[in-house]
Amino acid sequence: MSHSPKIFTRRNFFRFTTGFGIAIGLEQLLPVSAQQLSGIEQSTNAPAYPNAIDLTIQETSVTIGGKNTKALTINNSLPGQLIRLREGQTAKIRVTNKLKEDTSIHWHGIILPANMDGVPGLSFAGIKPGETFSYEFSVAQNGTYWYHSHSGLQEQRGHYGAIIIDPIEPEPFQYDQDYVVLLSDWTFEDPHNILSNLKKMSTYYNYQRRTIGTFFEDLPWRQMRMDPTDIADVTGATYTYLMNGLAPDSNWTAVFKPGEKVRLRFINASAMTFFDVRIPGLKMTLVQADGQNVQPVTVDEFRIGTAETYDAIVEPQDAQAYTIFAETMDRSGYARGTLATRQGLSAAIPEQRERPLRTMADMGMSHEMRQMNGTPMNHEMPQINGTPMNHEMPQINGTPMNHEMPQMNHSTLNTSWQPHGHDDRGRGNAGVPMMVKNRLNEPGIGLENTGTRVLAYTDLRSLTPGYDQRQPERELELHLTGNMERYMWSFNGKKYSEEKELTFYNGERLRLTFVNDTMMEHPIHLHGMWMELDNGAGEYKPRKHTVIVKPAEKMSVEVNVDAPGKWAFHCHLLYHMKVGMFRTVAVVDRLREVS
Secondary structure: OOOOOOOOOHHHHHHHHOOOOOOOOOOOOOOHHHOOOOOOOOOOOOOOOOOOEEEEEEEEEEEEOOEEEEEEEEOOEOOEEEEEEEOOOEEEEEEEEOOOOOEOOEEEOOOOOHHHOOOOOOOOOOEOOOOEEEEEEEOOOOEEEEEEOOOOOHHHHOOEEEEEEEOOOOOOOOOOEEEEEEEEEEEOOOHHHHHHHHHHOOOOOOOOOOOHHHOOOOHHHHHOOOOOOOOOOOOOOOEEEEEOOEOHHHOEEEEOOOOOOEEEEEEEOOOOOOEEEEOOOOOEEEEEEOOEEEEEEEEOEEEEOOOOEEEEEEOOOOOOOEEEEEEEOOOOOEEEEEEEOOOOOOOOOOOOOOOOOOOHHHHOOOOHHHEEOOEEOOOOOOEEOOEEOOOOOOEEOOEEOOOOOOOOOHHHHOOOOOHHHOHHHOOOOOOOOOOOEOOOOOOOOOOOOOOOOEOOHHHOOEOOOOOOOOOOOEEEEEEEEEEOOOOEEEEOOEOOOOOOEEEEEOOOEEEEEEEEOOOOOEEEEEOOOOEEEOOOOHHHOOEEOEEEEOOOEEEEEEEEOOOOEEEEEEEOOHHHHHHOOEEEEEEEOHHHHHO
């Protein structure tokens, strides 16, 4: 079957875009409650891409989960209008702001000039109320991407949408139906109130904290100012989880015929949520990660972090319904849809799994380190050799607990210290893991013992070798730091207001090494350039725009620095970025920098 880029008749265009943003040139607006996304039929005719796309940002009344609310919409749609482009074209997108505040659009994962990237305060002033800004850039890639506001907390209020870029050359895999599955988290609260609540009490939305019955079991964690139930900052206590703008009970549905190959383009457009995706009864063959072709890998489940995308192909043989189930990492909720032979069908919703707990591995303890002098160090054990684990105990049997030795680190036991000899990381960091390691082969917390095939980063291999096989000439190590109690998030212990800029040299091959000194996962996103994940794939390193760094993990990526200008670099958890886990990357000429 040929899989050249597709064309829409008016009917098929309508089918595909209904409920996922109104079609370009289609004036009728459908209510959010009626939204459904349908498939693309194959065609060998030349596609007709618009010369220009007009987007309007405004506040709109919508209904989510049966409750009326107001959202920030793009062309009156939540999610925003699907944008479909073709590799090689020049994209012209006019964005009009009908809000009472500044806005912006960042084209996530798209390689383009810095002044078109859409981050206010860098190479772009933002879009003032009542104004129109024209984005224009050459489309030099293909795949599944998305777009969102980079202004304030607007992304949390619905300001996001999907991008599909059709390739010039036929794709290296086949499919008969094509669906976007955009995952997000919605709150009926004002996002600024959420941030205020987190600053007042970081566990404000953690309704799964353990009780007094586990006091002694959790004592080591309490002594270290940590909580084993800290999986997500913001949870189902305030979030409704959406699939293509619909709450679980609304049952978004994708239609197929038995024996067809169905492409599902998963996009995590959430503000703060990691999802674990599975379709009970179906294997998923992943063919793209972050819009880039990968060697096909077949799994039962995969974790998708905030801002990541994965394209999967499924091949249902039976005329039955299948549940597309996206369970949150902390197990406090889920987004749900259905893959069925017709609208109106549904399948059983899997029982939610027990919420996971942080372990000593998340504090950087290997199996060998979990006992000292033969005494197990686990959460049932509030002492070591009879000595209480508190900040007044700097030694164990006369052995200093310091970074140089694989022992319990004294600095981990309170919040006022200078870790690892790095004086610039003290104030903004609550603790340092006893050791860090590569955890790319691990699927992630809560997915360790499912008995099924779960994706790990080591499974990802680019379909073709990277075009630049130079060894990195320089390494830049960045520590991901934070203080959960004070809700401070930073790089190297300093917020953006304290240390704003990193310098990359134009033309260099740079190794970025991330060291996660916190007990939370962080999706790290670099604008304007690809990161090649050093996951053991050699010349087939996968290219990603966002990488998930696990607690106590040390991981590296390689970057071809080829995009002059100023770029954003940040954790893609919205509230982490907002409070300081953000940097500007200045790509400069090396000679000019030296002079």
